[in-house]
Amino acid sequence: METDQLSVSIWRGGDGGAYQTYQVPRLESQTVLDVVTYIQREIDPSLSYRFACRVGVCGSCAMTVNGKARWTCRTHVSRVAENGALTLNPLRNLPVVKDLVVDMAVFFDKWEKAMGAFVGDKTRDQALAAVSPSDPKRKEASAGIECIGCGICYATCDVVDWNKDYLGPAAMNRSWTLINDERDVARIPRLQAIAGDNGCLGCHSQQGCVERCPKSLNPTGAIAGLKRHTMKAALKGELT
Amino acid sequence: MTTASLRTETYLWLAQRISAIVLAVCVVVHLTTMIVAVQGGLSAQEIIARIGGNKLWLVYYLVFVAAVAIHAPLGLKTVLREMTALPIKRIELLVGLFAIGVAALGFRAAFGLYGLGGS
Ligand code: SF4
Ligand code: SF4
Numbered sequence A: 001m002e003t004d005q006l007s008v009s010i011w012r013g014g015d016g017g018a019y020q021t022y023q024v025p026r027l028e029s030q031t032v033l034d035v036v037t038y039i040q041r042e043i044d045p046s047l048s049y050r051f052a053c054r055v056g057v058c059g060s061c062a063m064t065v066n067g068k069a070r071w072t073c074r075t076h077v078s079r080v081a082e083n084g085a086l087t088l089n090p091l092r093n094l095p096v097v098k099d100l101v102v103d104m105a106v107f108f109d110k111w112e113k114a115m116g117a118f119v120g121d122k123t124r125d126q127a128l129a130a131v132s133p134s135d136p137k138r139k140e141a142s143a144g145i146e147c148i149g150c151g152i153c154y155a156t157c158d159v160v161d162w163n164k165d166y167l168g169p170a171a172m173n174r175s176w177t178l179i180n181d182e183r184d185v186a187r188i189p190r191l192q193a194i195a196g197d198n199g200c201l202g203c204h205s206q207q208g209c210v211e212r213c214p215k216s217l218n219p220t221g222a223i224a225g226l227k228r229h230t231m232k233a234a235l236k237g238e239l240t
Numbered sequence B: 001m002t003t004a005s006l007r008t009e010t011y012l013w014l015a016q017r018i019s020a021i022v023l024a025v026c027v028v029v030h031l032t033t034m035i036v037a038v039q040g041g042l043s044a045q046e047i048i049a050r051i052g053g054n055k056l057w058l059v060y061y062l063v064f065v066a067a068v069a070i071h072a073p074l075g076l077k078t079v080l081r082e083m084t085a086l087p088i089k090r091i092e093l094l095v096g097l098f099a100i101g102v103a104a105l106g107f108r109a110a111f112g113l114y115g116l117g118g119s
């Protein structure tokens, strides 16, 4: 139903906060981020939220919109408003700083835990590695490389909710791209980092992360790949 | 959050997958047998006549029980880990006992029925 006013309920405060409702003029091609920006600029300057690029590149604008985690700069109000109303919450599974802002530290700490950083053994004086774009491993890596670190998959994953030590889809998706990077030399330590019940074996493969990822990535597929690799590594005695 | 090594966790994960494959076959055989056997009523004599003293059925039920005793406790472990605040040591103890219980009751039933028949 199209109306000229949008009723927007936003979670204010931190964990002990409450909803506050605002009336926002409905505009054509309006995004959810536009709505939040309007409220902050025109109605209530104390509203906190996060954004940077406004074009789906930086991954900083994710919020829970009518119950689902979304990138708000690329989400049109027309697609998500229900009877002219929007309910906005901070991302799930992360500590709330204030209003719509969550503390992403745990999320990125887990990337580090999952050995999400490239480890090479070449110097700048050596020749560049020649990696064919048609190489199957290169294709696997390419399929997962476009992650913008928005945390939407992490907020959607129930296993993250149930087990605070679970590494989560984004961190393991990152690991998988590096496992498939033939220049990387840390395969075994990385498998060790993502193995076990707090790592890839904890995934229930129900693909909530896949459904919600705004970049249409497939963290479930990446984790399935990691399961196969850790299984083989365990059988070969490479895991401890 | 865990006491087993990563290698052990991976082996247990693999054991659950393999037991699932075994169960898939066993359950089909089990259900088919039930549907066939229940035609024209079911009686203890009929069951004993089929299973008692039959080595093939004994092996089948031993494999079936073993697969259940591996698969179900591992699933239960995950459920308890995710749904309760019990410490992992307590969970491992509980599912360990559960596995022993399932195996003991199942093997007892399989051997018991086997012992009832034959000539
Ligand atoms: S598929 Fe795995 S990582 Fe993705 S949401 Fe489900 S449990 Fe989480
Ligand atoms: S995998 Fe997708 S949903 Fe998860 S952080 Fe990366 S871009 Fe966001």
Ligand code: FES
Pocket: A051, A052, A053, A054, A055, A056, A057, A058, A059, A060, A061, A062, A071, A072, A073, A074
């Ligand atoms: S503001 Fe950068 S992705 Fe939305």
